[in-house]
Amino acid sequence: xxxxxxxxxxxxxxxxxxxxxxxxxxxxxxxxxxxAAAFLMAIAGTHGAAAEGGDPGKGEKLYRSCKSCHEIGANxxxxxxxxxxxxxxxxxxxxxxxxxxxxxxxxxRNGLVWNEFTLDxxxxxxxxxxxxxxMSFRGMRDRDDRLHVxxxxxxxxxxxxxxxxxxxxxxxxxxxxxxxxxxxDAAYGEYLSSECVTCHQMSGxxxxxxxxxxxxxxxxxxxxxxxxxNIRSHQVMQNMTVNLGNEEIAALAAxxxxxxxx
Ligand code: HEC
Ligand code: HEC
Numbered sequence: 452x453x454x455x456x457x458x459x460x461x462x463x464x465x466x467x468x469x470x471x472x473x474x475x476x477x478x479x480x481x482x483x484x485x486x487a488a489a490f491l492m493a494i495a496g497t498h499g500a501a502a503e504g505g506d507p508g509k510g511e512k513l514y515r516s517c518k519s520c521h522e523i524g525a526n527x528x529x530x531x532x533x534x535x536x537x538x539x540x541x542x543x544x545x546x547x548x549x550x551x552x553x554x555x556x557x558x559x560r561n562g563l564v565w566n567e568f569t570l571d572x573x574x575x576x577x578x579x580x581x582x583x584x585x586m587s588f589r590g591m592r593d594r595d596d597r598l599h600v601x602x603x604x605x606x607x608x609x610x611x612x613x614x615x616x617x618x619x620x621x622x623x624x625x626x627x628x629x630x631x632x633x634x635x636d637a638a639y640g641e642y643l644s645s646e647c648v649t650c651h652q653m654s655g656x657x658x659x660x661x662x663x664x665x666x667x668x669x670x671x672x673x674x675x676x677x678x679x680x681n682i683r684s685h686q687v688m689q690n691m692t693v694n695l696g697n698e699e700i701a702a703l704a705a706x707x708x709x710x711x712x713x
Contacts (some may be wrong), residue, residue, distance in 0.1 A: 510603025523607045538608040550665030552712045554583035587661030627676040633701035640706025655712030664710040671704040
């Protein structure tokens with residue numbers, strides 16, 4: 452997942468850029484997030500209509516790249532990412548029961564609210580707008596694509612956030628079902644994790660290697676089984692999982708799931 456470095460965006464976009472937004476990863480995340488929020492709030496007033504004109508139909512197809520992590524619509528639940536129901540007007544990092552990075556929570560505390568404009572900036576380059584985010588998504592570089600996906604989010608995101616008791620998971624034959632039934636041993640998971648954290652960051656930062664902390668148990672287990680069985684083909688992760696049994700996978704899910712992102 453290398454970072455593609457590309458030229459500046461289209462004309463007019465760059466006038467709306469803070470210099471900080473480009474590539475200064477070394478900055479402390481909370482500080483960077485605070486600056487980004489201050490910057491956005493300062494200009495959101497004048498650029499409020501920045502993301503109008505998207506086509507929700509096209510957005511639905513583009514939303515496929517979000518679907519593995521986000522649910523949206525009535526009764527949406529948190530998964531690897533927070534649910535996107537009632538997103539418009541919602542403060543960043545504000546859902547109860549979801550383990551956000553501290554960078555995302557800080558943005559929300561500083562007053563950042565999701566709307567067409569803030570989503571446009573975040574979705575272009577999540578890791579630059581929110582240094583320290585644990586969203587493992589490299590961004591959507593094409594402005595029209597972002598407008599379409601935002602139009603789709605707007606159409607689907609009803610203002611009725613789901614309660615924790617909403618929508619029981621439909622019973623279905625599930626890969627990893629046996630491991631999902633186990634009560635994973637977090638201490639054993641910690642022991643096994645030493646190898647994983649040579650690549651994945653314990654802090655939950657998604658800098659090139661995806662974030663794997665704070666995931667719901669079932670999503671984590673499913674992902675490892677998908678590598679193990681090569682449904683997701685990735686040589687490194689296949690090697691990492693091929694010899695892991697149900698106990699090991701459940702233990703890793705318990706350990707990483709309980710870690711708090713920084
Ligand atoms: C690999 C999983 C993954 C993918 C793919 C992904 N996201 Fe996320 N998303 C996350 C995680 C995890 C967070 C929480 C980030 C944090 O706490 O820093 C998040 C946060 C967000 C937020 C902030 C929500 C809030 O409650 O503050 C929005 C909006 C969002 N994602 C939209 C999208 C959209 C739109 C797409 C597709 C274009 C997408 N995401 C793709 C995992 C993902
Ligand atoms: C040598 C580096 C490396 C090691 C070691 C490693 N991983 Fe990964 N892992 C990756 C990469 C790279 C990806 C992204 C693969 C892809 O694109 O599908 C990944 C993906 C994942 C994902 C899916 C992330 C997502 O957003 O869908 C999970 C879960 C995961 N790894 C867990 C683990 C666990 C648990 C261990 C230890 C047993 C581990 N990894 C060890 C490099 C590594």
